[in-house]
Amino acid sequence: MTVHLNAELSELRVERSGPKRRKVIGSTEEADEYDPSSQLDPKFGIDVEDVDADRVFPSPENFSGTGSSSVQQPPRRVTFTSRMKDDLEALFHLTRDASPPKRRVRSLRVVRATYGFGDAPGDGFGAAILLADGKIYYRHGVWNSLISNEHSSNYRELRNLVESLEKAAEAGLLTNTEVRLFSDNTTAEAAYFHGSSKSRQLEASAFGSQARHHHPGYSCVWKKNDSGQRGWCVPW
């Protein structure tokens, strides 16, 4: 089948090659003379009966398409996965309050979005957050031997970010504030974003940050990438 569209004449031509009939339809004059009984669509110039002529439709008795018989049904009972216990503990902790905690969806006060950076190279750590009033909150130090020797660098990165935010929040510096915290450690960022990690230490730290920020307002963590701009936002 070949279709020719002539814009100037507003005419749609439908031609069928081979021994079948040839039709030229679709002009305005022909549309006015449209006969519904001819099964011809004047708008598109398609003969419905002719198009479906080559199709073979199965009878209802022989129809065996994607019906319910081909869909696998779940069993009556399923086996708990290995992480179910940990997830239940986390959910119990998040729902431990007797009444549902209030969460701030939209703040009545408007403040400037703040941002900060955190890094934990080697045995040290540090973070700085530019606050809404223009002041800078910073925190730095050296890990003790217990942390630096027994924990991974990913754990130290995440712990530095989490504790920096917590200390600033405890001091009341992040109230009604949206925080974008940048890090160069994708593992720590992923652990927070997913709420879990293959590392139990990272998972515990990530859950701690999630749980502790279950009640306050709204903060964000952004992942910094090489291009510097793209990232995603995690509501706390």
Added chain:
Amino acid sequence: MFEQTKWVKAKAKLQWVSDQLESGPDVEYKPLESIRGFLMYVAQAYPPMIPYLRGFHGTLDSWRPNRTKDGF
């Protein structure tokens, strides 16, 4: 604000799942599927809960082929 009755209901459903987990290695599919749906509704108001629904997702899909021990 989230309704008090629904908050209590969510805690009761979590307790039911916990009891099932202590009583045996498996659980009925349909009640667990219903609980997962309700908890997803609760998690709309409390997004920190979202990562910890994975145990439900994995358990409910653990019967499908080519799954790991976590159901994924």
